[in-house]
Amino acid sequence: MPPPSxxxxxxxxxxxxxxxxxxxxxxxxxxxxxxxxxEPPGVDIKCVRLHDGNAPRDxxxxxxxxxxAREMAPPDALLRLAQELLDAYKTSTDIVFPAxxxxxxGPPVTSVSYPSYTFPIDKIKKIFGNIDLYILPCVNxxxxxxxxxxxxxxxxxxxxxxxxxxxxxxxxxAIGTDLNRNFDIAWDFARFFDMVLYRSKYARGPxxxxxxxxxxxxxxxxxRTVTVAGGASGGSFILSFNGADTTPIAFGAPAADVxxxxxxxxxxxAGNATVAGPDGGPYQVTFTGARNHPVAMLTANYAALTGxxxxxxxxxxxxxGPATEPETKNVxxxxxxxKIRFFLDVHQAGRSIMYPWGLEDNGDDDTMTFQNHxxxxxRDGLLPGDVPAGHQNYSEFMPSKIxxxxxxxxxxxxxxxxxxxxxxxxxxxKAATGADPRKDHSTYAPGPxxxxxxxxxxxxxxxxxxxxxxxxQFIDTSRSPIYALAMEVGADEENGFHPDYxxxxxxxxxxxxxxxxxxxxxxxxxxxxxxxxxxxxxxxGDHAHPDVEYLRDxxxxxxxxxxxxxxxxxxxxxxxxxxxxxxxxxxxxWRAVVRVAVVRPVVVILKACDGR
Amino acid sequence: MNIVRVTATSDVLRTLHDIxxxxxxxxxxxxxxGQEDVWTSSAYATDEAIAQVRARGARVxxxxxxxxxxxxxxxxxEQARARLRDIERETEGERGTQDEAxx
Numbered sequence: 001m002p003p004p005s006x007x008x009x010x011x012x013x014x015x016x017x018x019x020x021x022x023x024x025x026x027x028x029x030x031x032x033x034x035x036x037x038x039e040p041p042g043v044d045i046k047c048v049r050l051h052d053g054n055a056p057r058d059x060x061x062x063x064x065x066x067x068x069a070r071e072m073a074p075p076d077a078l079l080r081l082a083q084e085l086l087d088a089y090k091t092s093t094d095i096v097f098p099a100x101x102x103x104x105x106g107p108p109v110t111s112v113s114y115p116s117y118t119f120p121i122d123k124i125k126k127i128f129g130n131i132d133l134y135i136l137p138c139v140n141x142x143x144x145x146x147x148x149x150x151x152x153x154x155x156x157x158x159x160x161x162x163x164x165x166x167x168x169x170x171x172x173x174a175i176g177t178d179l180n181r182n183f184d185i186a187w188d189f190a191r192f193f194d195m196v197l198y199r200s201k202y203a204r205g206p207x208x209x210x211x212x213x214x215x216x217x218x219x220x221x222x223x224r225t226v227t228v229a230g231g232a233s234g235g236s237f238i239l240s241f242n243g244a245d246t247t248p249i250a251f252g253a254p255a256a257d258v259x260x261x262x263x264x265x266x267x268x269x270a271g272n273a274t275v276a277g278p279d280g281g282p283y284q285v286t287f288t289g290a291r292n293h294p295v296a297m298l299t300a301n302y303a304a305l306t307g308x309x310x311x312x313x314x315x316x317x318x319x320x321g322p323a324t325e326p327e328t329k330n331v332x333x334x335x336x337x338x339k340i341r342f343f344l345d346v347h348q349a350g351r352s353i354m355y356p357w358g359l360e361d362n363g364d365d366d367t368m369t370f371q372n373h374x375x376x377x378x379r380d381g382l383l384p385g386d387v388p389a390g391h392q393n394y395s396e397f398m399p400s401k402i403x404x405x406x407x408x409x410x411x412x413x414x415x416x417x418x419x420x421x422x423x424x425x426x427x428x429x430k431a432a433t434g435a436d437p438r439k440d441h442s443t444y445a446p447g448p449x450x451x452x453x454x455x456x457x458x459x460x461x462x463x464x465x466x467x468x469x470x471x472x473q474f475i476d477t478s479r480s481p482i483y484a485l486a487m488e489v490g491a492d493e494e495n496g497f498h499p500d501y502x503x504x505x506x507x508x509x510x511x512x513x514x515x516x517x518x519x520x521x522x523x524x525x526x527x528x529x530x531x532x533x534x535x536x537x538x539x540x541g542d543h544a545h546p547d548v549e550y551l552r553d554x555x556x557x558x559x560x561x562x563x564x565x566x567x568x569x570x571x572x573x574x575x576x577x578x579x580x581x582x583x584x585x586x587x588x589x590w591r592a593v594v595r596v597a598v599v600r601p602v603v604v605i606l607k608a609c610d611g612r
Numbered sequence: 613m614n615i616v617r618v619t620a621t622s623d624v625l626r627t628l629h630d631i632x633x634x635x636x637x638x639x640x641x642x643x644x645x646g647q648e649d650v651w652t653s654s655a656y657a658t659d660e661a662i663a664q665v666r667a668r669g670a671r672v673x674x675x676x677x678x679x680x681x682x683x684x685x686x687x688x689x690e691q692a693r694a695r696l697r698d699i700e701r702e703t704e705g706e707r708g709t710q711d712e713a714x715x
Contacts, residue, residue: 006691007688009695009696009699012695012699105615105675107673107674107675148688148689149692149693149696150689151682151685151689152682152685152686156613156635156656157613157635157656202626349637350654458629458636491654492615492616492617492654492675492676495615495681495684496615496637496654496656496676497637498681498684498685498688501688
């Protein structure tokens with residue numbers, strides 16, 4: 001299948017996926033996700049599972065793209081990835097990219113020559129042999145179709161959201177939801193953060209991100225609960241909606257007064273909101289009219305609230321739930337139904353490979369977690385050096401110890417993907433800047449997602465797909481570990497969200513090769529790490545210890561000759577080993593005992609029997 | 613909109629979001645070499661927005677001008693519409709075949 005010469009339409013992506021499942025029934029399962037897209041009548045959203053003839057298994061890898069409509073290249077590249085992997089596996093041949101000449105924007109425009117690049121069949125066989133690979137090329141088909149067919153729309157650089165209609169508002173820009181702010185993780189950021197503290201640095205902030213065109217986290221008919229809390233006994237507070245502030249609302253104000261001040265805002269308007277509840281709250285705010293869409297975050301400034309000694313007067317605002325969109329639900333469904341342990345969300349553009357957390361900077365205090373509601377309305381959203389005196393810095397807990405080493409493994413994966421991209425470009429990784437154009441224009445920066453909010457002032461990325469998938473292991477610990485990453489492919493040098501698919505620019509072909517290199521490395525890592533020996537790994541504190549490697553290798557060899565027996569044994573082993581591994585965490589003596597008295601003797605005996 | 617690169621201190625960058633017709637994108641934020649707290653960000657910007665960004669002390673470099681960009685998008689949209697018409701014809705053809713089979 002040749003590369004596309006223009007962005008592929010969503011309908012053609014579905015047709016191509018269907019053709020793959022027909023052509024390769026033994027290795028490609030076509031899955032129609034349960035929810036049709038949001039724009040009536042809705043279209044089916046489909047993905048494929050690439051496998052080795054087996055039933056769905058654990059572990060599974062999910063790579064998806066196109067959640068943001070205008071990001072053109074990822075859906076095409078992921079469809080091609082599925083096609084090329086299946087073709088190569090069935091014909092037992094390498095995937096070969098021919099030499100390429102592509103332009104990058106300047107100024108001035110520069111032509112860069114890339115050598116041929118080969119991904120060998122033995123690595124492809126390891127991927128098929130060890131993991132189930134789910135590829136969901138286009139999460140948001142309605143948005144993609146709209147973006148392709150509406151060039152130069154007056155909404156900025158292209159359409160980003162889905163196409164959920166808005167019967168209440170004729171403004172064509174006032175529809176749709178940013179699907180990557182709609183996942184069930186820290187969605188309710190007015191509760192998640194101390195908004196006054198947060199806005200001390202991010203004037204625009206997450207609420208403004210929602211209020212403006214970027215994000216629409218809800219649907220028509222939703223309401224908010226506003227509670228004056230923390231021992232407040234006087235003073236006043238201000239409510240904000242779509243960037244407009246009410247006049248001060250006195251502590252103890254009746255609901256009618258709150259309603260009057262809200263509906264006086266130009267961003268709401270008379271008759272477009274009702275407020276009910278007792279004097280002083282809690283107030284039930286319901287948006288009812290044309291301003292109800294896009295439903296924005298209502299936020300509060302409570303710096304002028306007062307209270308007695310030791311009090312912490314503030315406003316608590318509760319918004320409705322996340323995952324309102326069918327496209328978001330589909331991804332969550334896949335996560336729930338299939339044992340996804342490795343997840344990659346492919347975005348465009350910015351040449352970066354990112355890992356959790358997005359909702360805050362990473363830290364090592366295990367009491368600071370998204371699940372700890374004692375931190376609600378107190379998290380800062382700031383980097384440690386920016387937190388004002390008198391406030392305790394909040395950093396989201398990232399476990400870095402045994403058995404899973406998430407804090408070090410995530411950067412390790414990101415780095416190996418970045419290296420794979422450079423290798424695919426034929427770049428010299430040690431070249432100085434300016435010495436090797438292949439390196440200069442194919443260098444991807446690894447890092448945690450949250451680092452992006454600092455300098456440009458756009459705020460942490462709450463409710464995004466990566467944080468959601470990653471968070472599931474802390475809610476259901478039997479599913480640990482889960483590794484989740486995102487990448488931003490391409491750059492302004494390749495026309496931003498809309499790369500040129502045609503010569504002489506060939507932006508798409510360059511990006512496609514980078515997507516392949518990164519995704520294949522990601523899947524290869526998953527294939528290597530997928531089912532490590534948890535207890536041995538915990539005992540040694542190193543998943544790459546020779547004894548651990550030996551046990552893993554032995555299991556794979558036995559699996560080839562006795563697949564059913566290994567499957568049964570694995571089911572038994574993985575029913576208790578995560579609990580044992582967790583028990584060993586932090587118990588140095590127990591780890592030594594298990595290492596010396598159990599694992600080492602077992603390895604010695606097995607090696608003797610194995611003739612090694 | 614043009615695709616641009618904006619270089620400024622983080623304090624200036626944070627103020628640019630209230631400019632209409634200006635939107636930064638992706639993770640394309642890099643630290644300018646040899647200058648403390650000076651950053652370069654990729655963005656989409658109208659001509660009017662570029663003038664406002666410059667007025668706030670940021671350096672702006674146009675990477676892809678709006679006309680060139682729009683010409684590419686228009687070309688792709690035209691191809692897409694043609695393909696949509698083909699898909700519609702194919703679908704109608706399939707329906708017709710099914711109807712005949714049903715008869």
